[in-house]
Amino acid sequence: MLKLEHISKTFNAGTVNEKRALCDLSLHLRPGDYVTVIGSNGAGKSTMLNAVAGVWPVDAGRILLDGEDVTGKSEHRRAGNIGRVFQDPMMGTAADMWVEENLDLALLRGEKRGLRWAVTKSDRAFFREQLATLGLGLEDRMTTKVGMLSGGQRQALTLLMASMKKPKLLLLDEHTAALDPATAKKVLEITDRIVEENRLTTLMITHNMKDAIRHGNRLIMMNQGKIILDIEGEEKKNLTKQMLMEMFQKVAGSTIDTDEALLTRNS
Amino acid sequence: MSAASYFSSLSLLKLAKSVPGGVAQGLIWGLMALGVYITFRILDAADLTVDGSFTLGGAVAVMMILGGCPAWLAVLCAVLAGMLAGFVTGVLHVKLGIPIILAGILTQFSLYSINLRIMGMAANKALSVDKYELLLSSRAIPSAILTSFAIAFVLVSVFYWYFGTERGCAIRCTGNNPALARALGINIGLMKIIALSLSNGLVALSGALMSQFQGFADINMGRGAIVIGLAAVIIGEAVGRGLLGKRLNFYGRMSFAVLGGVMYYLVVVVVLWLRLNSNDLKLITAIIVALFLAAPYLREKRKVSFRRGGKEGAASC
Numbered sequence: 001m002l003k004l005e006h007i008s009k010t011f012n013a014g015t016v017n018e019k020r021a022l023c024d025l026s027l028h029l030r031p032g033d034y035v036t037v038i039g040s041n042g043a044g045k046s047t048m049l050n051a052v053a054g055v056w057p058v059d060a061g062r063i064l065l066d067g068e069d070v071t072g073k074s075e076h077r078r079a080g081n082i083g084r085v086f087q088d089p090m091m092g093t094a095a096d097m098w099v100e101e102n103l104d105l106a107l108l109r110g111e112k113r114g115l116r117w118a119v120t121k122s123d124r125a126f127f128r129e130q131l132a133t134l135g136l137g138l139e140d141r142m143t144t145k146v147g148m149l150s151g152g153q154r155q156a157l158t159l160l161m162a163s164m165k166k167p168k169l170l171l172l173d174e175h176t177a178a179l180d181p182a183t184a185k186k187v188l189e190i191t192d193r194i195v196e197e198n199r200l201t202t203l204m205i206t207h208n209m210k211d212a213i214r215h216g217n218r219l220i221m222m223n224q225g226k227i228i229l230d231i232e233g234e235e236k237k238n239l240t241k242q243m244l245m246e247m248f249q250k251v252a253g254s255t256i257d258t259d260e261a262l263l264t265r266n267s
Numbered sequence: 268m269s270a271a272s273y274f275s276s277l278s279l280l281k282l283a284k285s286v287p288g289g290v291a292q293g294l295i296w297g298l299m300a301l302g303v304y305i306t307f308r309i310l311d312a313a314d315l316t317v318d319g320s321f322t323l324g325g326a327v328a329v330m331m332i333l334g335g336c337p338a339w340l341a342v343l344c345a346v347l348a349g350m351l352a353g354f355v356t357g358v359l360h361v362k363l364g365i366p367i368i369l370a371g372i373l374t375q376f377s378l379y380s381i382n383l384r385i386m387g388m389a390a391n392k393a394l395s396v397d398k399y400e401l402l403l404s405s406r407a408i409p410s411a412i413l414t415s416f417a418i419a420f421v422l423v424s425v426f427y428w429y430f431g432t433e434r435g436c437a438i439r440c441t442g443n444n445p446a447l448a449r450a451l452g453i454n455i456g457l458m459k460i461i462a463l464s465l466s467n468g469l470v471a472l473s474g475a476l477m478s479q480f481q482g483f484a485d486i487n488m489g490r491g492a493i494v495i496g497l498a499a500v501i502i503g504e505a506v507g508r509g510l511l512g513k514r515l516n517f518y519g520r521m522s523f524a525v526l527g528g529v530m531y532y533l534v535v536v537v538v539l540w541l542r543l544n545s546n547d548l549k550l551i552t553a554i555i556v557a558l559f560l561a562a563p564y565l566r567e568k569r570k571v572s573f574r575r576g577g578k579e580g581a582a583s584c
C-alpha cells in the first residue's frame with residue numbers, strides 16, 4: 001500500500017543547522033498493516049510521516065502510495081488518500097467552526113469543493129451516526145464550536161475526520177501524547193476500533209513502548225533517520241519492553257545512555 | 268464662547284436633520300466593512316489593499332458614468348476592478364511569498380498611480396446628479412438609504428449562503444487552521460486569493476456607491492478606509508455581542524459589520540454636530556480601534572500576570 005524507497009531528507013542543508021533527518025530510509029507497508037513507530041526524540045519519526053504526507057518534497061527517493069508515485073505531488077494533492085492526526089489537539093480541527101462543519105470539511109477531503117450547501121440533512125444524519133460510535137455524546141453537540149470541546153473530544157473527532165472517508169493511509173503522530181492517561185486509553189481504543197473496522201493501513205507514532213507493543217500487527221523502531229528494527233506477527237506479540245530495550249541497545253550501540261531515558265518516558 | 272452659549276447654539280433639530288445622511292453614508296461604508304470582515308475575521312489577515320480599492324471603485328464608476336455608461340454597469344465594472352486589485356494582492360502574497368500586509372501596501376501604493384490615470388490625471392472628478400442617472404445621491408437621502416440598505420441586505424444574504432457552501436467552508440477553514448486545510452486537500456493559496464478578491468470587490472462597490480452619493484471621486488477618498496472598516500467591524504461586533512450574546516450567529520455577525528459602519532458614521536455626525544474639530548476624527552478613530560484590538564490581549568494578560576505571580580494566596584489543590 002505504501003512504499004518508501006531510499007528516502008532522504010536534510011533540513012537547512014549547507015548551514016550550521018544542517019540536520020540529516022531521514023537517511024536512505026525504505027519501508028513497505030502491505031494493505032491493512034497497522035504499524036506502531038517508536039524511537040528516541042529526534043529520530044525522524046515525524047519527519048517520515050511528513051514526507052509521506054508531502055509537507056515538503058524529499059531530497060531523494062520515491063514514495064509510492066497504492067502503486068502511484070506521489071513523490072512529486074504537493075500535500076493538498078495527496079490529501080485525498082491520507083488521513084492525519086497530530087499530537088496537538090488544536091492542530092486537527094478548525095476551532096471556530098462547528099462540529100458538523102468540521103466533519104463536512106473532512107467528508108470532502110481531496111475532492112472539489114463547489115457551491116453546494118455544505119452540511120445537508122443527510123450529511124447530518126450520517127455525522128450523528130458516526131459521532132455516536134465515539135461514545136462521547138458529541139452527536140448532541142453538532143452545532144457546538146469545536147474550540148469548546150476538551151482535548152480528548154477533539155482528538156476523537158479528529159480521528160473520525162481522518163478516517164471517515166476511508167483513506168488509503170492513516171498517519172497518527174503521537175496523537176495521545178497530550179492527553180491524560182485515562183483519555184489517552186479511550187482514544188487508543190477508538191483508534192483500534194476505527195482501524196480494524198475499516199481495515200486502514202496505519203502508521204502510528206507513540207512515545208509509549210507498552211502501547212507500541214500492545215497495538216498493531218507490526219512495530220518499527222527508528223534511530224537517526226533510519227529504521228533499525230522491524231518486527232511483526234508472532235514475534236511482535238511476544239515482545240516485552242525489556243526485549244525492546246535490549247534490541248535497541250544492540251542496534252543503536254553507544255547512544256543508549258541518553259536514549260533509554262527518552263524511550264521509557266511515559267511508559 | 269461660554270459653555271452656556273455653546274450648548275444653546277447646538278440645535279437638536281440640526282442633529283436630527285443630519286442623521287439620515289449619516290445613516291446613508293454609514294450603510295455605504297458598511298459594505299466596505301463587510302469586505303474588511305471577510306479578510307480580517309474570516310481569513311484572519313489584515314489586507315491594506317482596501318484604501319486603494321475603495322478609491323479605485325469610485326474612480327472607475329465615475330469615469331464610466333461620465334463616459335455615458337449606465338450607472339449599474341459602471342458599478343459592476345468597479346466591482347470587477349476591485350476584485351482584480353484583491354487578486355493582485357493575493358498573487359503577490361501567495362505566489363511570490365510577500366507577507367500579506369506588505370502585499371496589500373504594495374497594491375494600494377500602486378493603485379494611487381492607477382487611480383490617477385483612470386481619472387485622467389485629475390485628483391478630483393465631479394459627477395452631477397442633474398446630468399446623469401445615478402443609483403443614489405445625497406440629494407435624495409431617503410431613497411439613498413433604501414438603495415444602500417437593499418444592496419447590503421442582499422449581499423449579507425449572498426455571503427451568508429456563500430460561506431455555508433463547500434467552497435465557503437474551505438475558505439473559513441483556511442483562515443481558521445491552514446495546516447488542517449492543507450491536510451484536507453484544500454488549496455489554501457487559492458482560497459486566500461478568492462477571499463481577497465471578493466473582499467476588495469465589496470470595497471470597490473462601496474467606493475463606487477460613495478462617489479455617486481457625494482457626487483465626485485477623489486484620489487484621496489480611500490485614505491484610512493481600512494481603519495474605518497476595522498472600526499466598523501469591531502464596533503458592530505461589540506454591540507452585536509452585547510445585544511444578542513451567544514445568539515449572535517454568522518448572519519448576525521455580518522449584519523453587525525455593516526451596522527457597525529452606520530454606528531461609526533452616527534458617531535461622526537455627533538462629533539461634527541458638537542463642532543469638535545473633525546480633523547481630530549482620525550485620531551479618535553485610531554484610538555478606538557487600538558483599544559478594541561488591545562482588549563482581548565490585555566484581558567488575557569490580566570489573567571496571567573507576573574506582577575501577581577505567587578500572590579494568589581493558598582494553593583488551590
Ligand SMILES: Nc1ncnc2c1ncn2[C@@H]1O[C@H](COP(=O)(O)OP(=O)(O)O)[C@@H](O)[C@H]1O
Nearest residue numbers: 011012019021040041042043044045046047048
Ligand atoms: N521542518 C524542520 N526544519 C528543520 N529541522 C527539522 C524540521 N523537522 C524536523 N527537523 C529536525 O529533524 C530531526 C528529526 O525530527 P522529528 O522527525 O520531528 O523527530 P521525532 O522522531 O522526534 O518525531 C530533528 O533533529 C528535528 O530538529
Ligand SMILES: [Mg+2]
Nearest residue numbers: 045046047173
Ligand atoms: Mg515527533
